Amino acid sequence: MKKRKAKAREAPFAPAEIATNFTRGMVAAGLLAAIQDGRMSGKPHSRKLLRQSLQGGVALAAGAAVAESMRRQDYFGALAALAGGAIGALALETLLATEMTVATEPAEEIRVG
Numbered sequence: 001m002k003k004r005k006a007k008a009r010e011a012p013f014a015p016a017e018i019a020t021n022f023t024r025g026m027v028a029a030g031l032l033a034a035i036q037d038g039r040m041s042g043k044p045h046s047r048k049l050l051r052q053s054l055q056g057g058v059a060l061a062a063g064a065a066v067a068e069s070m071r072r073q074d075y076f077g078a079l080a081a082l083a084g085g086a087i088g089a090l091a092l093e094t095l096l097a098t099e100m101t102v103a104t105e106p107a108e109e110i111r112v113g
Contacts, residue, residue: 013065013081022061029056051096058088 030053062085069078 013077017068018061018065021064022057024057025060026053026057028060029053032056047096051092054092054096055089058085058092061085062088 030049033049033052033056062081065081066078066085069075069081
């Protein structure tokens with residue numbers, strides 16, 4: 001029987017690259033959230049802005065990791081990156097959920113008063 005040569009595998013996820021992609025996504029999503037929320041209500045809710053920024057970072061880092069895994073035909077790695085991104089975004093949604101009633105109370109009081 002012939003022995004197959006084992007392919008030299010790269011590290012599935014380079015931590016420095018993931019950190020760079022996360023930072024890029026966090027800054028981009030944070031800028032968009034601040035501008036969009038700031039125009040609508042004057043001042044964006046800080047917890048909502050933080051949540052959206054972090055979720056943008058997680059989404060971009062996961063997307064880049066999935067794309068790189070798919071390029072290398074590492075389908076298990078792509079699935080793991082996709083699942084990690086989904087879990088990260090869901091965890092941030094749960095941990096940093098804003099209470100919309102608190103954010104909308106002053107606007108309702110102004111309309112009534």
